[in-house]
Amino acid sequence: MNMFSSLMLASLSVLTLPIMSSILNTHKNSTYPHHVKNIISYAFITSLIPTMMFIHSGQETIISNWHWMTIQTLKLSLSFKLDYFSMIFVPVALFVTWSIMEFSLWYMHSDPYITRFFKYLLTFLITMMILVTANNLFQLFIGWEGVGIMSFLLIGWWYGRTDANTAALQAILYNRIGDIGFIMAMAWFLFNANTWDLQQIFMLDPNLTNLPLLGLLLAATGKSAQFGLHPWLPSAMEGPTPVSALLHSSTMVVAGVFLLIRFHPLMENNKTIQSLTLCLGAITTLFTAICALTQNDIKKIIAFSTSSQLGLMIVTIGINQPYLAFLHICTHAFFKAMLFMCSGSIIHSLNDEQDIRKMGGLFNAMPFTTTSLIIGSLALTGMPFLTGFYSKDLIIETANTSYTNAWALLMTLIATSLTAVYSTRIIFFALLGQPRFLPLTTINENNPFLINSIKRLLIGSIFAGFFISNNIYPTTIPEMTMPIYMKLTALTVTILGFTLALELSLITQNLKLEHPTNMFKFSNLLGYYPTIMHRLPPLASLSMGQKSASLLLDSIWLENILPKSISQFQMKTSILISTQKGQIKLYFLSFLITLTLSMLLFNLHE
């Protein structure tokens, strides 16, 4: 009997303390954000102990506490599943959140509602933890919806801005479409497996799992911004930078991937769904990488980068490697959050300037931010032996040596080189060259909150991959032998991307500005997807509704078919054929005289 479950529950429940302190009104004072940050750091350290116990002994736990209700034959209880995935994700998420909270102490310093901001961030973290440690689908759905709601509240943080409100609404709508798939999967499991518990579903191992897995794939498409339901992620950059760093890079958007990873025992038997996942991920990763090439807002480029990496994770699930996808989730959190924090530092220093065409020359002015931005970009592109290498290179190698769809593989490789291209673009435009911002600058990165938080994630970006990879137990065996050209594929395409981008940027820097080509317009306007899909389907459905309901039923069937058509017809024909002048008395009189004469004639003629 060890302290595994107690420590884990303690670390999760200590997160709820600041929320409950709002009852006592201690959340009105100005040290509340510091308390929140400290509590998250304590929760992180406390959760390290069960994780180390897990790594040492491989002990997985399911904590089933409170029997909530029984609905005929379905038993719903509060149960936490502390297995490989949750035990490693919880410390990573808490570490990244700790750094982001410290960063937002600097970033949101002048915001009058900073305590509410921290409360929202903490509520988001709690719902994310519920999602990750859920053992039944109902609890997972609670966490799922919770992160959706907190995302809405946080994206629309500056609600005076119209774009922020539409972006928050867009996030909710696209997530809702994914929730339809989730509920369909829940309904299928209720009918066919009589349960929402993951253990029972995996034990029963149902045969025809196409429908629920399609539902789960739709849910992942909505939550993780895959192609078709992706426009909400770049629009979500309207929220403050800590929100983008926490929700839309490390934690919330990986919820969809996490759901598919949780269901990997069902997915590994269903080849159709795997191919579908693979193609969806490949389309997403290539499309969003293309869109990232010509964006001018630094946060949007990083958002598209997130979307592209999510597509890569979905591709990994599609080649039946859930553990590699999970490793990529954990390593991606470090450098993506750090990239967002560096961009936040740049934005604040240049007085809220987000356009990379108006930055430049920050290499000498902000050395610490420059360092972390370059290291983060290198980790993102998979430079050998930084963090991203341990997951990304393994994914590319496994995809190269597996029996998979060649088109999807090609798309993934092209997207990998495009990753290097747009990372070079950020570095070139934001950091190198001569300054393009206004001369009166407020560049200051000397705040200890900023420096410490980025420093922690920097150490994580460099060493976390090595650290995590060496301490987890072996799950699926990676491919050990392959030809040398396959081994070096990822590195080659990345270096190709770097050199190409650098050459192009240097050559075209002094050329005359031309009109944008069609390819440029395609990439800049996000492939025209939001323009088409936000206007055409609503117009079509609304006009179809109007035509069928009011025009067809009311006007035509009830008014026009019998009554009005008869009256029109009669009037037209009577106008057409009448030749009379209306002398009624004359006609009647002549009728009477004719009648009298004929009667006299017939009676008096013998």
Add this chain to the structure above:
Amino acid sequence: MSLVHINIFLAFTVSLVGLLMYRSHLMSSLLCLEGMMLSLFVMATMVVLNTHFTLASMMPIILLVFAACEAALGLSLLVMVSNTYGVDHVQNLNLLQC
């Protein structure tokens, strides 16, 4: 022909002359139409009852029904004329308008 029959036949003829010769109101011709219908009804009923021709005793009732319909039609025409002109003088019906 017996006296009763001549009586009713005379009533019918008077109404017919009233239908075909009137001065200005369309309503008087409609009233005479009703009078014709009434005398026809009485004549038919008397003949059927006197000759005990039971099978034909439907005929007056059906005659009544159809007369009601035609009276309604005549009244609607009257209402149309009255809507346009305010009175139902026949000399208004000299313009060919629909």
